[in-house]
Amino acid sequence: MAGIYIHIPFCRQKCYYCDFYKTVNTSLQHDFIGALKNEAKVRKNYLNNETVETIYFGGGTPSVLTAPEIAEILAVLNKEFTVNSNAEITFEANPDDLSNAYLKYLKQEGINRLSIGIQAFQNRHLEKMNRRHNAAQAVEAIENAAKNGFSNLSADLIYGLPDLTPKEWEESLNQMFKLPVKHLSAYHLTYHEGTAFYTWLKKGTLKELKEAESVAQFNTLVDLSIANGFEHYEISNLAKDQLYSRHNTAYWMGTKYLGLGPSAHSFDGVSRRWNDSSVEAYIKAQTNNQTYFDEEKLSENDQYNEYILTRIRTKWGVSEKELEQRFGHEKASYFSRQLAKYNDTGVLQINNEIITLTRKGLFVSDEIMADLIII
Ligand code: SF4
Structure with missing residues (x-):
């Protein structure tokens, strides 16, 4: 039993709090897909022919991919690995990318779980974070996904945002519970060095929420989620009807996984590997057969x-x-x-x-x- 993670390193714009590896230079997308397919072929033995039970498209923003690109990636995975026909295939998406046509493509390609980056239901917070969507688009994306047959829907929310009031946080959660969402990932904001939020915090133009308020928001998250039928199964994750993220649960249970793409991590039970972050360097390394990762044996x-x-x-x-x-x-x-x-x-x-x-x-x-x- 094993998993495959694919890091799609492109975003249409950068959110001000995010420190994931990404680039807005989408002109590299075509070469990146070629490099990714090459990495999948070269590393086909990494999982020792164990059956792949989960595939996870993360990023970055996987929903910048076109339908043929998704099809190409899945075709190479199905060719090089033993993928269970019942595998969980998760795709992270931004709400403004989820048009009806795109959702139909995703369904057709076999994606059976969507993880939608909502983050907040107040436009003032979405704007402050430099998210591309607004609150109405967030609601519409989730409803459209359900209408297009996605029953395993996950959404991300952020709490502890500067000046997020208790009322707004409750409002976001209650809005979420009205929607057909079966899984919730809720993260407390972290001020990562190198992000705009971190710079503004240091300059004093942005104020961190007081610890007592953060604790109160965490308690609200857990209380309201439980009252709405969710189970708190991991620090930041809650699920309804036992629809846990099979992919992430496998990480926590120590299952092997192969990470493809810039900055992706892999684990084979005894060692860890992590790919270099730069997409340019990744493409170059794949083209020239060069080393593009570091590795450590676990003591x-x-x-x-x-x-x-x-x-x-x-x-x-x-x-x-x-x-x-x-x-x-x-x-x-x-x-x-x-x-x-x-x-x-x-x-x-x-x-x-x-x-x-x-x-x-x-x-x-x-x-x-x-x-x-x-x-
Ligand atoms: S939060 Fe997501 S969409 Fe925003 S910059 Fe980070 S990876 Fe890109």
């Missing part, structure tokens, strides 16, 4: 850390039994000692030897994870 400590970092963020948690079986008594004892520091703090809970974060713990998860891993 036993790295593998233990990976297990903790990925599992503790999910509702499936860390199993003390599995920890001992996989990593031995010494590491399991280390984990228990670190865990004991949190007795009576209310941030962790244990059920049948499975350790998960409580609601209180989810918000301070970075701190707890740093304490549980081996540095």
Whole structure:
């Protein structure tokens, strides 16, 4: 069982908070598709012929791709890999790209899950973030996707935005719950160095939300989502009818995956590889058969850390039994000692030897994870 991630590094314009690798130079798109197809062929043995259960088009903005480009990519994946006929195929899209004609193409090409970047339902926030769509387009995109037969719909929202009021955040969530969305990814805004938001924060022209307000927005997210039939299954992810993201859940469960495209990461169980970020360099390297990635073999400590970092963020948690079986008594004892520091703090809970974060713990998860891993 394995997954394939494809990084589409193009965006029509840059959002002011985003630090993902992307370029607005879409003139490179044609050469990029050629390079991507080449990488898929060259790396066809990376997954050891394991069946591909999930394919994920992320970015960047995959919805800048034309229908024939999507078809070409999927054809090469189906030719070079064993893709399950029932595979989850997710496609990230911006609302303003989802015309009826485009949605029909996506459906026809076998895309069966859409992840739509909504971020907010207030035009003032969308403009401030430099998103290309407005609130009305966001609603229309989700409704049109459902009308075109997409029943597995995910949407992204951002909270903790500068000057996002509690009322606006509730309004965004309630608007989302009125729509046929089965999965919600909600992220707290991060001020990444190199982004416009970071520069404005440093200059003082933009003000960070107070921590207490961020915590309150996180609580509103979880409370309202649960009240509307969603299950909080990972720090930033909530799902209805058990429609978890199969692709991301496989990451958290330590499944192998192949990442294609600039900046994409791959994992084969014992080592990690990450491609260089520049699309120009990526195309050149694919054309000239040059190395375009870095790699690291995971030590036993790295593998233990990976297990903790990925599992503790999910509702499936860390199993003390599995920890001992996989990593031995010494590491399991280390984990228990670190865990004991949190007795009576209310941030962790244990059920049948499975350790998960409580609601209180989810918000301070970075701190707890740093304490549980081996540095
Ligand atoms: S948030 Fe998405 S659309 Fe906006 S710049 Fe980043 S990758 Fe592109």
